[in-house]
Amino acid sequence: MAGSGSAHLRPPDEVLLRVEDLVVEFPAGRGRTVRAVSGVSFDLARGETLGIVGESGCGKSSAARALVQLPPPRSGSVRLDGLELTALRGESLRRTRRRLQMIFQDPISSLNPRRRVRDIVSEGPRVWSLPGDRVDEVLEAVGLDPATAAERRPHEFSGGQCQRISIARALILDPEVVICDEPVSALDVSVQAQILGLLEDLKDRYRLTLVFIAHDLAVVKNISDRILVMYLGKVCELAPSADLIGRPAHPYTRALIASIPGGGLDLPPADKLISGEPPLPVNPPSGCRFRTRCPRADARCATEEPQIRQIGEDHWLACHNPATLE
């Protein structure tokens, strides 16, 4: 049975990955802890792409890493096909982790500069004792010519090509879920579109389920089936992509959309929808965490934390004073 912060979760048998009440904490000096992720829940059906968006520091990467238990969350549940990952240790955790692969923001620094592409891509299968003879296949799948690319080293490639190599390195392990943490943020805009297109193709070809993290809503809006908006470690809003972009209800989601050039909605300028800087996660505001920057905040927002509730078909919101687009 889902808790009050998990009302938006689908029944376990309908989902491949189910994350419930995830809490991630880090030491923050002087005996304090920072709660980077504070009770986040979401799920993914097999073959679905979930976009997770929010400003830098809202806890997206911490949530992503907690899915693969690196490090394990402080509390909460992460279930892959019914298997509780937080209960696994040692070899069984290692084996299960192969099924969830991550792709990171900075492709160049995540590749060992001294090794040839063939060795980089085949390292995973060696470690996992899997057949490593798919190097050519996965290089071809990510749009690199195996005959020329496999014997070269990362510095001979552009940023976009290095990201293709990172994707090949993940694909060769035959993952079910690929967690993409800001995979195009370091790339030129034209290259971003190519990598996004590639991920969509690979998703169909290899029947992948994707978690796609970005600070920029414009990046996730076309690739995601559903989008989850996070603010200061909490879920603000979750809805199918077109619904979230077309009918945003949370003041923070509206501010994110207003900052997309040509966002398509008749919204006030972003600086009228959000003010100031995000508070420090070590000392979050009482009640609704967004209230200190929110033009719609009232007294209730300071005292009562909004719980997630349904406002439309599969559209979920945590806000006392949502906006509607008339």
Ligand SMILES: Nc1ncnc2c1ncn2[C@@H]1O[C@H](COP(=O)(O)OP(=O)(O)OP(=O)(O)O)[C@@H](O)[C@H]1O
């Ligand atoms: N290893 C760590 N030690 C201490 N604090 C951390 C650590 N990792 C993250 N944090 C803190 O947790 C909060 C969330 O960070 P996180 O990187 O998850 O956010 P993010 O939304 O992914 O941002 P970014 O896109 O900048 O990485 C921040 O306040 C950050 O300083």
